[in-house]
Amino acid sequence: MKQFNTIFEGLGSAVLLAYRAFVSLPSAPRIIKRVVEQVFLGGYATLPIVSILSFFIGAVLALQSGISLQNFGAKQLIGTLVGESLVRELGPLMVSILLAGRVASATTAELASMKVYQEIDALQTMNIPPERFLVLPRLLAVLLYMPILTIVGIIIGWFGGAIVCEYVGFIGVDAEQYFHSLTQFLTMSKVLDGLIKSEIFGFSIILIACNTGLRTRGGPREIGYAVTHSVVLSLITILILDYFITKALA
Amino acid sequence: MKKNCSTQERTDRNPVSVEVSGLSKKYGSQTVLKDVSLTVKPGEIFVIMGPSGSGKSVLLRQIAGLDIPTAGTVRINGHDPSDPATRDRFALALVFQAGALFNSLSVYDNLALYPLEHRLCPKPEIRDRVMRALKILSLENAAKKFPSELSGGMKKRVAIARALVMEPQLMLYDEPTSELDPVMSATISEIIATLKQEHQVTTIVVSHDRDLALTIGDRIAILMKGELRTIATASELRETTDPDVVDFLNPKIDLKNPRYQKLEAL
Numbered sequence: 001m002k003q004f005n006t007i008f009e010g011l012g013s014a015v016l017l018a019y020r021a022f023v024s025l026p027s028a029p030r031i032i033k034r035v036v037e038q039v040f041l042g043g044y045a046t047l048p049i050v051s052i053l054s055f056f057i058g059a060v061l062a063l064q065s066g067i068s069l070q071n072f073g074a075k076q077l078i079g080t081l082v083g084e085s086l087v088r089e090l091g092p093l094m095v096s097i098l099l100a101g102r103v104a105s106a107t108t109a110e111l112a113s114m115k116v117y118q119e120i121d122a123l124q125t126m127n128i129p130p131e132r133f134l135v136l137p138r139l140l141a142v143l144l145y146m147p148i149l150t151i152v153g154i155i156i157g158w159f160g161g162a163i164v165c166e167y168v169g170f171i172g173v174d175a176e177q178y179f180h181s182l183t184q185f186l187t188m189s190k191v192l193d194g195l196i197k198s199e200i201f202g203f204s205i206i207l208i209a210c211n212t213g214l215r216t217r218g219g220p221r222e223i224g225y226a227v228t229h230s231v232v233l234s235l236i237t238i239l240i241l242d243y244f245i246t247k248a249l250a
Numbered sequence: 251m252k253k254n255c256s257t258q259e260r261t262d263r264n265p266v267s268v269e270v271s272g273l274s275k276k277y278g279s280q281t282v283l284k285d286v287s288l289t290v291k292p293g294e295i296f297v298i299m300g301p302s303g304s305g306k307s308v309l310l311r312q313i314a315g316l317d318i319p320t321a322g323t324v325r326i327n328g329h330d331p332s333d334p335a336t337r338d339r340f341a342l343a344l345v346f347q348a349g350a351l352f353n354s355l356s357v358y359d360n361l362a363l364y365p366l367e368h369r370l371c372p373k374p375e376i377r378d379r380v381m382r383a384l385k386i387l388s389l390e391n392a393a394k395k396f397p398s399e400l401s402g403g404m405k406k407r408v409a410i411a412r413a414l415v416m417e418p419q420l421m422l423y424d425e426p427t428s429e430l431d432p433v434m435s436a437t438i439s440e441i442i443a444t445l446k447q448e449h450q451v452t453t454i455v456v457s458h459d460r461d462l463a464l465t466i467g468d469r470i471a472i473l474m475k476g477e478l479r480t481i482a483t484a485s486e487l488r489e490t491t492d493p494d495v496v497d498f499l500n501p502k503i504d505l506k507n508p509r510y511q512k513l514e515a516l
Contacts, residue, residue: 030369110354118350121316125344126416127337128367 010233014211017131021139024132034137035144042103042138042206043145047152049102050095054153057090058082058160062178066164066171075173079181082161087186087194091154093242095146096201100234104209107138108230111213112223120214135210139203146202147195154194158182193249200241205234265292265452266327266340266419268313273322275308282308284476285322295446295453297467299460301498305476306456307347310424313454314344326420340420343413347425349405351397357384357408358393361415383411387441403434410441421445423455427462435459439466460499464488472498 028035065081111134114120123130158179165171165178173181212230216222268290275283282305290296298306311317312324315331329336336342351360361380365371371379384390387407397405406426413421423442427435439459443466446453457463463470464484472479472487472495479495480487490496501509 030367114352117348117353118346119352121311121314122344122346122350122352124316125314125337125342126364126367127334128363129334133367 010211010215013215014207017135017211017214018139018207020129020131021136024129024136027132028136028140031132031137031140034133035140038137038141039145041106042099042141043149046098046102046145046149050098050149050153051156053094053098054086054091054157055160057094058086058157058162059164061085061090061157062161062164062171063168066168066173070171075171076177076181078161078165078171078173079178079183080185082178083158083182083186084190086154086157087190088197089194089242089246091150091157092194092198092201093238095149095153095198096205096238097235099142099146099149099202100205100231100238103142104205104234105227105231107206107209108213108216108227109223111210112216112226115214115216116219116223130214135214138206138210142202142206143199146198150195150198196249197242197245200245201238204237204241208234208237263417263419265450267292268296268420268452268454269323269325269328270309270313271323271325273309273312273324274320275305275312275317276320282476283312283319286473286476286478287322288471288478288481290452290454292452293446293450294468295442295455295466297455297457297463297470298473299457299463299470299498300473300479302458304473306473307424309473310344310422310454310456314342314422316344341416341418342420342422343416343418344422345406345409345413345424345426347428349397349409351405351408351412353397355396356393357389357395357397357400360397360408361412364412364416379415383414386414387411402429403431406430406434406438407441410438410445414445417449418451421451421453423453423457425457426455427457427459435462438462442466474498 061082062078065078066075069075069077069081111120114134120130123133162175162178165173166175209230212226212233216226270289271287273283273286274281286305286309288296298309300306308317312319313326313331315324315333315336318332324331326336326340326342329339331337331342351357352363355363358380361383362376365376365379366373370376381390381393384393387410389404389407389411392400392404392408397408400408410423410426421442426438426442430438439462442453442455442462445451446466455462455467464487467484469481469483470487471481474494480490480492482490487495487499490499
């Protein structure tokens with residue numbers, strides 16, 4: 001019962017936090033600088049790791065599906081499989097997992113430190129709502145950079161698959177055939193499905209990170225717990241959301 | 251039309267009064283404050299003293315509106331300090347014990363944050379206001395530094411400068427001289443008294459520092475185990491016969507009958 005209470009309390013405070021942040025949306029012009037800063041910290045700085053990971057996910061996917069599809073004589077469908085998997089599922093999910101590991105952990109650690117070392121109290125005495133000053137820029141930023149990261153990740157993943165097809169002899173599909181099969185069944189609505197997923201995942205992850213950080217009480221040890229809690233909760237949430245969004249979009 | 255710092259929208263610039271009535275605060279089953287009532291007059295320096303764990307900082311947080319009381323009320327000129335509208339109406343500044351400076355911002359940005367966020371005046375005027383506050387506290391050379399590069403005393407002075415930029419009507423200090431050497435403690439005490447003299451700001455100081463309290467405090471409240479023991483002027487306190495207050499203000503080191511043995515007995 002106590003665990004359910006904790007879950008609902010966390011959920012309620014996250015919803016309230018999002019509401020309070022978006023209530024201050026009319027003051028968005030004065031936080032543009034901080035939104036840009038967060039786009040840089042969260043989006044631009046995550047780009048290299050997204051690129052590396054996407055390339056190898058695409059490559060492994062092509063290699064693995066090449067081996068499996070060979071048995072069914074359907075090698076020419078490697079492009080379709082890699083393309084759709086990345087667009088609808090692996091792209092958004094992979095970028096979200098990276099976001100949880102890299103950006104959510106840093107966000108929680110920063111906000112939890114600010115809470116523990118009374119910087120949040122200082123903001124409140126200055127009548128500067130933390131929701132406007134700290135949370136809103138992060139939420140707006142993630143909505144801006146998440147689709148871009150996802151698209152970049154997907155495209156690099158496609159090229160990873162193409163390189164494997166071109167240079168791994170036993171697959172027997174060249175890059176041209178691969179891209180032909182990839183584009184044959186890919187529609188704009190499938191791309192949009194992937195982008196909707198990534199937006200929801202990204203928003204949820206940053207909201208959880210901010211909420212966990214701002215609810216931290218205690219000292220340095222609690223900051224560590226808060227970071228772990230935030231990353232684990234983000235990963236569980238995006239996997240649960242993934243199921244329901246996939247079902248809703250199917 | 252651009253706003254001018256000196257004619258900002260807050261029309262009531264007079265020092266405020268603070269009224270605490272029947273205030274109690276519990277954390278779980280632990281009662282930290284029990285039925286505390288006091289009034290701080292406009293423009294006075296009111297010092298709250300008491301042993302460690304007596305609830306002084308908790309009382310200050312209630313006055314700042316950072317915590318909600320379990321029972322009782324706090325009013326600043328009749329308004330609830332936890333209501334953001336009250337903070338819009340009256341500028342209230344709290345100097346935290348550890349400074350609570352924003353570590354990701356430079357000293358200049360720490361000071362400029364309040365007027366910038368509230369759009370009180372154009373940037374050149376904010377700059378003048380910040381540099382004036384830094385000058386008062388002899389921190390002109392620290393403007394570009396980050397909090398991590400400052401000593402404990404400098405952090406305290408930056409925190410006071412940040413409060414000063416807000417041009418507060420109520421200034422709250424939480425242990426402003428803790429962890430400082432005697433000279434720096436005296437300096438901080440002088441700054442608090444000078445700010446009160448020059449700006450007529452109502453000041454509440456929570457402190458262990460007997461010298462600070464008896465030198466600059468107009469009135470001093472003694473808080474013990476969450477209860478208000480007395481409110482008196484410095485001269486009245488020097489004459490008090492209350493044994494606990496006398497022992498707190500003038501503790502004598504008694505090696506034959508050590509105090510810690512009494513603590514263990516309790």
